[in-house]
Amino acid sequence: MKIRTFLLPFIFLSSIVFPSFGKTATSSLYVHYIDVGQGDSIYIKTSDGEDILIDGGNNDKGDDVVAYLQQQHVDDIEIMIATHPDVDHIGGLDTVLKSFKVEQVYAPRVSHTTQSYLDFLNAVKNEGLTIQTAQKGTALGLNDVSAIFVGPVKSYSTDDTNDWSAVLKLTYGKRSFLFTGDVETTAESDMIASKQNLRADVIKIGHHGAKTSTSEVFLNGVKPTYAVISVGKENTYGHPTAEVINRLKIHKINIFRTDQQGTIIAKTDGTHLSFNVRPITSNSNIAH
Numbered sequence: 001m002k003i004r005t006f007l008l009p010f011i012f013l014s015s016i017v018f019p020s021f022g023k024t025a026t027s028s029l030y031v032h033y034i035d036v037g038q039g040d041s042i043y044i045k046t047s048d049g050e051d052i053l054i055d056g057g058n059n060d061k062g063d064d065v066v067a068y069l070q071q072q073h074v075d076d077i078e079i080m081i082a083t084h085p086d087v088d089h090i091g092g093l094d095t096v097l098k099s100f101k102v103e104q105v106y107a108p109r110v111s112h113t114t115q116s117y118l119d120f121l122n123a124v125k126n127e128g129l130t131i132q133t134a135q136k137g138t139a140l141g142l143n144d145v146s147a148i149f150v151g152p153v154k155s156y157s158t159d160d161t162n163d164w165s166a167v168l169k170l171t172y173g174k175r176s177f178l179f180t181g182d183v184e185t186t187a188e189s190d191m192i193a194s195k196q197n198l199r200a201d202v203i204k205i206g207h208h209g210a211k212t213s214t215s216e217v218f219l220n221g222v223k224p225t226y227a228v229i230s231v232g233k234e235n236t237y238g239h240p241t242a243e244v245i246n247r248l249k250i251h252k253i254n255i256f257r258t259d260q261q262g263t264i265i266a267k268t269d270g271t272h273l274s275f276n277v278r279p280i281t282s283n284s285n286i287a288h
């Protein structure tokens with residue numbers, strides 16, 4: 001009985017304190033690898049109810065991304081990240097910018113002259129926003145997760161902007177996620193050489209599983225348990241390549257694919273990590 005009386009003030013206190021965190025707060029972080037065909041679009045909802053969008057798929061996927069976010073009851077987007085100027089990543093972002101209030105936009109400091117990229121820049125401008133530079137060491141000011149860009153580490157040629165990809169490492173409790181855009185082996189090696197802690201439980205595989213990404217050295221640095229490949233059905237690039245799939249299998253990494261499984265949703269309370277579907281390959285090393 002004594003214990004019960006002792007606990008009462010705490011129960012009372014917590015009932016006052018919790019509403020101040022906002023109505024949408026839960027104890028879990030969710031990462032949605034949205035099925036946008038050939039391209040990337042990732043929506044993250046933190047346990048504190050903050051919304052992050054990494055990329056927005058191709059031009060014709062903008063409406064789908066908006067519909068998906070509405071379905072998830074997104075009211076505004078605290079942080080939008082354009083990993084790099086390729087159309088399968090930034091194409092739909094102008095539509096998202098027109099549909100939601102976006103507070104901050106991050107992108108690497110590399111320009112591009114395509115109409116899709118200009119549309120994105122104009123949409124950012126029309127919202128009265130300025131792009132903040134995504135580069136190694138830049139941290140996002142979020143309430144209960146740590147999110148820091150681990151790439152790009154340096155400048156690259158502007159002929160191919162893949163290595164410029166903004167690479168974000170997000171940590172909630174004991175669980176980490178790495179979002180790699182279309183980063184290729186040169187930038188992967190630069191990240192490893194920069195001696196940052198790249199360890200992550202879940203990696204979004206770079207460049208849709210192209211063989212010019214996901215090197216051995218990078219996998220050894222990240223040491224993921226799960227890999228998510230965002231890729232279109234019967235795409236003309238041959239993504240994901242057998243080379244990358246084999247590399248992941250050799251490392252006993254469990255694979256999810258949006259072309260075969262649709263949208264992949266990861267959920268973590270900071271300790272346990274679960275997915276909405278089972279990996280297409282699995283091994284006995286999975287920690288349940």
Ligand SMILES: [Zn+2]
Nearest residue numbers: 039086088182
């Ligand atoms: Zn891409």
